[in-house]
Amino acid sequence: MRRLFTVFHALGLMLVVFSFAYLLPVITGLIYSDYILVWDFLLTMLWTFSAGALMWLLTKRRKGELSIRHGYLLVVAMWTAMPAFATLPLLMMIPNLSFTDAYFETMSGMTTTGATVLTGLDNLPPAINVWRHQLNWMGGLGIIVLAVAVLPLLGIGGRQLFKAETPGPMKDTALTPRIAETARNLWIVYLAITLLCIVTLKWAGMSWLDAVCHAFSAMGLGGFSTHDSSVGWFQSPLIEFVMIVFMLFAVINFATHFLAWRGRSLKVYARDAEAVASLWLIIGSCFAIALFLWWQDTYPEYLTALRHASFNVVSIATSSGYASVDYAQWPIFAPLWMMFLTAIAASSGSTGGGIKMIRTLVLVKQAGREFIQLLHPAVVNPMKIGGHVVANNIVFAVLGFIFLYFMSIMTLTFALLISGLDFISAFTAILASINNCGPGLGVVGPASNYQGLTDFQTWVCTLAMLIGRLEIFTVLILFTPAFWRR
Amino acid sequence: MKILILGAGQVGSTVAENLVGEANDITVVDSDGEKLVQLQDRLDLRTVVGNAAHPSTLEQAGIGDADMLLAVTQSDEVNLVACKLAASLYNTPTRIARIRTVDYLKREELFNTDNFCVDFSICPEQILTDYITKLIEFPEALQVLEFADGKVSLVAVKAFEGGPLVGKPLSFLRTHMPQVEARVAAIFRQDRAIIPEGSTVVHAGDEIFFIAASDNIRRVLKEMRRMDKPTKRVMIVGGGNIGRRLAKALESDYNVKLIEFNKKSCQKLAGELTNTLVLNGDGTDEKLMQQENVKEVDVFCALTNDDENNIMSSLLAKQAGARKVIALINRSAYVDLVQGGKIDIALSPAHVTIGSLLAYVRQGDVAEVHSLRRGAAEALELVVHGDRDSSRVIGRLIGEIDLPKGATIGALVRGNEVIMGHHDTVIEAEDHVIVFVVDKKMVKKVEKLFQVSLGFF
Numbered sequence: 049m050r051r052l053f054t055v056f057h058a059l060g061l062m063l064v065v066f067s068f069a070y071l072l073p074v075i076t077g078l079i080y081s082d083y084i085l086v087w088d089f090l091l092t093m094l095w096t097f098s099a100g101a102l103m104w105l106l107t108k109r110r111k112g113e114l115s116i117r118h119g120y121l122l123v124v125a126m127w128t129a130m131p132a133f134a135t136l137p138l139l140m141m142i143p144n145l146s147f148t149d150a151y152f153e154t155m156s157g158m159t160t161t162g163a164t165v166l167t168g169l170d171n172l173p174p175a176i177n178v179w180r181h182q183l184n185w186m187g188g189l190g191i192i193v194l195a196v197a198v199l200p201l202l203g204i205g206g207r208q209l210f211k212a213e214t215p216g217p218m219k220d221t222a223l224t225p226r227i228a229e230t231a232r233n234l235w236i237v238y239l240a241i242t243l244l245c246i247v248t249l250k251w252a253g254m255s256w257l258d259a260v261c262h263a264f265s266a267m268g269l270g271g272f273s274t275h276d277s278s279v280g281w282f283q284s285p286l287i288e289f290v291m292i293v294f295m296l297f298a299v300i301n302f303a304t305h306f307l308a309w310r311g312r313s314l315k316v317y318a319r320d321a322e323a324v325a326s327l328w329l330i331i332g333s334c335f336a337i338a339l340f341l342w343w344q345d346t347y348p349e350y351l352t353a354l355r356h357a358s359f360n361v362v363s364i365a366t367s368s369g370y371a372s373v374d375y376a377q378w379p380i381f382a383p384l385w386m387m388f389l390t391a392i393a394a395s396s397g398s399t400g401g402g403i404k405m406i407r408t409l410v411l412v413k414q415a416g417r418e419f420i421q422l423l424h425p426a427v428v429n430p431m432k433i434g435g436h437v438v439a440n441n442i443v444f445a446v447l448g449f450i451f452l453y454f455m456s457i458m459t460l461t462f463a464l465l466i467s468g469l470d471f472i473s474a475f476t477a478i479l480a481s482i483n484n485c486g487p488g489l490g491v492v493g494p495a496s497n498y499q500g501l502t503d504f505q506t507w508v509c510t511l512a513m514l515i516g517r518l519e520i521f522t523v524l525i526l527f528t529p530a531f532w533r534r
Numbered sequence: 535m536k537i538l539i540l541g542a543g544q545v546g547s548t549v550a551e552n553l554v555g556e557a558n559d560i561t562v563v564d565s566d567g568e569k570l571v572q573l574q575d576r577l578d579l580r581t582v583v584g585n586a587a588h589p590s591t592l593e594q595a596g597i598g599d600a601d602m603l604l605a606v607t608q609s610d611e612v613n614l615v616a617c618k619l620a621a622s623l624y625n626t627p628t629r630i631a632r633i634r635t636v637d638y639l640k641r642e643e644l645f646n647t648d649n650f651c652v653d654f655s656i657c658p659e660q661i662l663t664d665y666i667t668k669l670i671e672f673p674e675a676l677q678v679l680e681f682a683d684g685k686v687s688l689v690a691v692k693a694f695e696g697g698p699l700v701g702k703p704l705s706f707l708r709t710h711m712p713q714v715e716a717r718v719a720a721i722f723r724q725d726r727a728i729i730p731e732g733s734t735v736v737h738a739g740d741e742i743f744f745i746a747a748s749d750n751i752r753r754v755l756k757e758m759r760r761m762d763k764p765t766k767r768v769m770i771v772g773g774g775n776i777g778r779r780l781a782k783a784l785e786s787d788y789n790v791k792l793i794e795f796n797k798k799s800c801q802k803l804a805g806e807l808t809n810t811l812v813l814n815g816d817g818t819d820e821k822l823m824q825q826e827n828v829k830e831v832d833v834f835c836a837l838t839n840d841d842e843n844n845i846m847s848s849l850l851a852k853q854a855g856a857r858k859v860i861a862l863i864n865r866s867a868y869v870d871l872v873q874g875g876k877i878d879i880a881l882s883p884a885h886v887t888i889g890s891l892l893a894y895v896r897q898g899d900v901a902e903v904h905s906l907r908r909g910a911a912e913a914l915e916l917v918v919h920g921d922r923d924s925s926r927v928i929g930r931l932i933g934e935i936d937l938p939k940g941a942t943i944g945a946l947v948r949g950n951e952v953i954m955g956h957h958d959t960v961i962e963a964e965d966h967v968i969v970f971v972v973d974k975k976m977v978k979k980v981e982k983l984f985q986v987s988l989g990f991f
Contacts, residue, residue: 420811424811424813424825424826425825426793426813426814426815426822426825426826427811427812427813427814428794428797428800428801428803428804428812428813428814429804429811429812430801430804430805432805432808435808437801437804437805
């Protein structure tokens with residue numbers, strides 16, 4: 049029981065911090081003179097704050113030291129509690145919205161999935177839209193990373209939490225001696241690039257509101273938009289180009305951005321094997337798919353094909369999930385290849401989802417290793433990525449992860465099939481959810497959204513998003529008996 | 535000259551042995567007393583037991599009036615500190631250190647007078663690696679030695695039936711290849727030196743030393759023997775300092791396999807090397823060799839620190855069909871025993887590396903020294919200074935110079951130009967002269983001949 053108190057204590061504190069996130073929609077409401085909304089947001093802020101504070105105060109005298117086990121529990125608790133609190137403004141302000149749908153929406157926001165159950169986005173009050181996009185942005189780099197950055201009092205447990213939330217198999221490379229300093233630096237870089245993105249989008253022709261919202265969701269690789277027809281609404285190649293650039297920025301490890309910025313050198317990017325592989329794969333796919341579409345006569349001109357292929361491929365591959373055209377209408381190879389990219393293309397430590405490029409590299413190299421081992425039984429052939437040796441236990445961890453990843457996709461797809469969804473919709477919905485991408489194909493394709501799903505199906509997708517964002521182990525470890533044993 | 539040698543290991547004792555023979559006062563310092571006793575039994579020198587990086591030890595060894603400090607202990611750090619101490623406390627004029635760590639070598643400023651005060655740093659492993667790399671590049675040659683920053687090379691090769699020059703007099707070389715400048719410096723027939731003249735006839739089995747501009751080596755080699763296919767596959771046994779460096783140097787140009795016995799070293803090697811196939815196993819395990827297709831290997835190098843293992847594994851490899859085998863052998867008795875038999879090249883690390891040290895010790899301006907035929911002969915690169923009056927060689931034809939019998943001037947390097955040494959060539963000031971000496975005893979005379987007479991100063 050003591051363990052739970054400790055977790056609740058930290059959780060309460062984080063909720064208190066989280067409650068300040070409502071300030072941005074409040075400010076938006078004030079700008080647009082939408083005082084009812086301002087009132088509602090202030091109310092939810094108070095709710096969250098007092099709930100957190102109460103939790104913190106009640107458990108204050110019974111807390112223990114935050115340990116490794118607490119870390120996993122706390123991270124999962126945070127990632128389920130915060131979307132719950134984040135639903136409050138949506139429930140208050142959007143009529144006829146069920147809790148299931150609201151929770152799906154906020155979970156989709158915070159896990160940077162970007163799938164939505166709402167229609168009529170264009171008519172939502174600005175404050176609500178800012179709130180949705182802000183969830184994308186905060187969830188992108190990680191709420192707990194943010195919390196660690198601003199809450200040095202978490203102390204020893206900080207590194208553990210950080211590791212439990214940050215995506216990727218190798219998280220021990222600390223950028224600075226102190227974990228709080230590392231987290232702060234990452235957020236500063238993140239914030240800086242986001243501000244740059246806002247200004248550039250404004251310059252490219254968006255309104256300030258659209259620029260802020262789209263910068264938030266682009267940097268978080270979330271994919272929320274203020275329009276039902278997503279980025280296609282703008283009909284602007286320039287805006288699409290700017291968003292491509294920033295999405296490619298966000299798909300690279302933010303630690304690499306930080307090192308490049310600190311060292312004032314672009315060579316850092318060339319040395320990051322993961323970033324190089326990601327960019328080659330994504331950009332190469334853009335040209336290849338454009339060629340394919342042109343050859344298939346989907347678009348009569350290569351440049352048109354390249355424009356649409358580039359934006360949608362980058363958007364899906366980086367796990368953002370914007371759409372500029374209904375790519376579900378393209379020959380099936382293209383959208384399926386895009387769904388495949390979304391599973392592998394994002395770097396660890398970026399805001400993207402999926403299994404991460406580093407794991408893909410590990411798997412590909414492991415396959416190569418097996419071949420060499422067969423030819424030369426005496427060979428000593430450690431795995432190397434970017435010139436550094438990857439320890440065998442990491443390779444095993446990756447293999448274990450991949451197994452769980454595929455099993456999760458299988459299980460959840462079957463769950464959707466049982467509930468009556470057709471195969472393509474079920475499979476791509478799970479794929480898009482677990483990879484935090486957003487739109488799937490079929491019922492949940494880019495032209496429609498997740499509104500058509502039943503409550504059960506919505507919950508299954510919500511779960512998929514959560515385990516995808518926290519990279520499976522962190523969530524599933526709570527369901528092992530060993531975790532609860534003393 | 536008074537020379538202080540720190541470290542009585544492989545390099546230290548070989549250098550001591552060579553320098554004692556050349557009438558120098560040698561003091562050897564080592565922390566291992568037993569090694570020193572053995573050394574003192576054999577050679578006429580003084581020994582001091584102690585830590586070479588401590589001022590008291592250095593003083594005891596008489597660093598105060600030493601002309602040169604040779605820091606060749608196992609530890610780079612000790613060598614660096616000793617040089618620094620010698621410079622700051624005792625004003626020793628010349629300080630040479632063995633530095634093996636690439637990390638140090640990369641930062642040249644570490645060695646200047648503001649920091650560790652190392653006049654010259656040598657790395658025996660690197661010298662040996664370069665040496666083997668050359669042999670792999672020219673698999674027909676027995677030795678390839680470079681002078682004047684690699685502009686000129688001295689190549690040793692065994693003449694074989696089928697080479698155009700074999701069975702013909704040396705003057706044929708000039709008529710056969712008028713555009714290629716090369717000069718035969720010496721011929722060894724059944725271990726006896728023959729002073730080459732235009733009429734000397736080359737026999738199959740002769741060991742021929744010729745000097746040529748480095749770009750022409752391959753064309754001259756072609757005259758002596760049938761050429762083999764260029765090297766593609768290299769197998770190295772032993773992943774120590776030399777094996778590792780060699781693999782690193784070769785892995786981008788050749789297909790390299792490296793066999794190492796120690797599993798932990800294998801892991802480290804495999805992490806460091808990018809294109810080399812690192813195999814864990816015994817270099818004398820013929821099953822492993824067969825499995826790794828040793829019969830297709832062009833050059834097989836046995837480079838462990840165990841002489842017997844090197845000999846056995848290279849014999850096995852030759853037996854299995856490796857084209858050329860090289861064995862690293864420390865004991866000089868074994869070298870003589872093995873060389874010329876089934877093993878193509880027996881490498882004595884001491885002889886390969888001693889030259890670079892000797893160059894600093896010699897009188898006169900000696901730029902390069904290479905020890906040949908296991909120390910019996912020597913090739914020197916001398917820089918001539920002065921003018922017609924103060925020097926006995928400047929302004930004179932090569933034919934006029936009173937060289938001792940058995941010494942030949944092979945080539946001159948003037949600026950960037952390579953000039954072959956003919957009778958009618960005139961030597962100018964600041965020329966680099968490459969002299970081949972058949973018998974080491976004549977080296978002193980040659981050096982004296984090239985020295986500037988006192989009037990110059």
